Amino acid sequence: MDIELRGITKRFGEVVANSDVNLSIKAGEILALLGENGAGKTTLMNVLSGIYRPDEGEIRIDGKAVQFDGAGDAIEAGIGMVHQHFMLVPVFTVAENVVLGVEPTKALNRLDIKRAREQVRAISAEHGLHVDPEAIVEEIPVGIQQRVEIIKVLFRSADVLIFDEPTAVLTPQEVTDFFGIVKSLRDAGKALVFITHKLGEVLEIADRISVLRGGKIVGEGDPKTATEAELAEMMVGRPVQFSVDKAPREAGAPLLEARYLKVLNDRDEVAVNDVSLTVHSGEVVGIAGVQGNGQTELVEALTGLRHLVGGTVHFDGQNIAKSSTRERHRLGIAHVPEDRQRSGLIESFTVAENMVLDTYYDDRYSSGISMRWPDVYKSAAEDVEAFDVRTPSIFALADHLSGGNQQKLVVAREMSRDIKLLIASQPTRGVDVGSIEYxxxxxxxxxxxxxxxxxxxxxxxxxxALSDRVLVMFRGRVVAEFEGDKASITELGLAMAGVAA
Ligand SMILES: Nc1ncnc2c1ncn2[C@@H]1O[C@H](COP(=O)(O)OP(=O)(O)O)[C@@H](O)[C@H]1O
Ligand SMILES: [Mg+2]
Structure with a gap:
């Protein structure tokens, strides 16, 4: 089945998420849709999978124009999408999840779960998915849950499978397995769309590459001849340098000392279990792990956003286990949060106001009675310049900045004051490759x-690239520790999967 997108435009109010996009998707081919965060990739594929209706343009299947009124129509036409966030029912079995909504029935309308299991088994075997139809979804690893989503789509006879950043939740070994599955699907004649911002993956798996920037297709690449540098330039719109220059470290005295931390998640389950770590002054400690292994809760506990149910934290020799976020901030701890929209900035404030969000009570900016606005503005202008925050002015609302620029704003604010410790979660998420370098x-x-x-x-x-020491978290624990660049991707990946070295 071949698909043509012709002149697709999709707006959200003022935002033009897709602008006059032409794209062809062919049977027996893996098309990589490459672009930075916010480029319009998900929106475009949501249009193709019937979730959004385009404002302009049309979708053609094997030369015939079609119109979708919802995801059901697209599935009917043979187009299925595996979303970034899986949509499985955790307490159901694999087979139950797969047939949800399209249950094969026996007489009297009873669900024929036996037949469902057989079908799941057959699909699983055909593409080497190794999924047990009777497993409970919440008890299987994320990598396998993703395969359940694939089976779900195949069960509905999809000829076109769309994957939205499928590798974000996988360990490196799971990525290798996943690529094997994708190739098997291609060889079976399916058309595949692989959304990503990772250049290496694109070169490894794609048959064809389309690059999206600012809602437009800005170029195509041939994976046989394209280089990462060329693709990065297309993606960002200017040349990019990749490596970080880093001299060997000279770590100083212990600065942050956390011992036997125990932290609960929002569901009151143990998310951080007996974690101990030390950060010395003058060193970068990196915490690696697949999303959702307790990293979020650990950082929240260290920055005072979540309370400890066990363990101790000392900073500069002082017990800070019970200190408020603001006290920690005053002591010289900066925090770049994982979710900039929720806890990094206030979108209805201006860029300048956001720059002083956590220092507004400081002598630099406040006389104690009123704000020293000229000083605020001067410092905001300097930070905007230094961190290349693309904004019409420091008086623009943070809301109007792109995700990557909001991220730069938060990083600029946190790093432009006198700090002793920086705790940064996903510091470059959504930031273009050029700004990552900076x-x-x-x-x-x-x-x-x-x-x-x-x-x-x-x-x-x-x-x-950054760490002098790397700790790996798996299921709430630190399961491995490596010296700087000593660890290979394979070793790190195995640790991330909980496989002991
Ligand atoms: N439902 C929505 N409402 C408003 N704006 C949206 C919505 N979905 C996406 N956008 C905006 O459209 C643009 C493209 O987003 P998206 O397609 O998610 O990009 P990508 O998947 O490439 O990261 C972004 O500016 C985003 O903020
Ligand atoms: Mg997306």
């Missing part, structure tokens, strides 16, 4: 000037 450089500069840095990232390349 943020990484600033982090290394901070380290070199004696700041202790704790980085949490699901991007192994980022962890490896």
């Amino acid at each position: 943020i990484h450089k600033r982090i290394i500069d901070a380290r070199d000037s004696g700041v202790g840095v704790l980085i949490v990232s699901t991007e192994l390349e980022e962890i490896r």
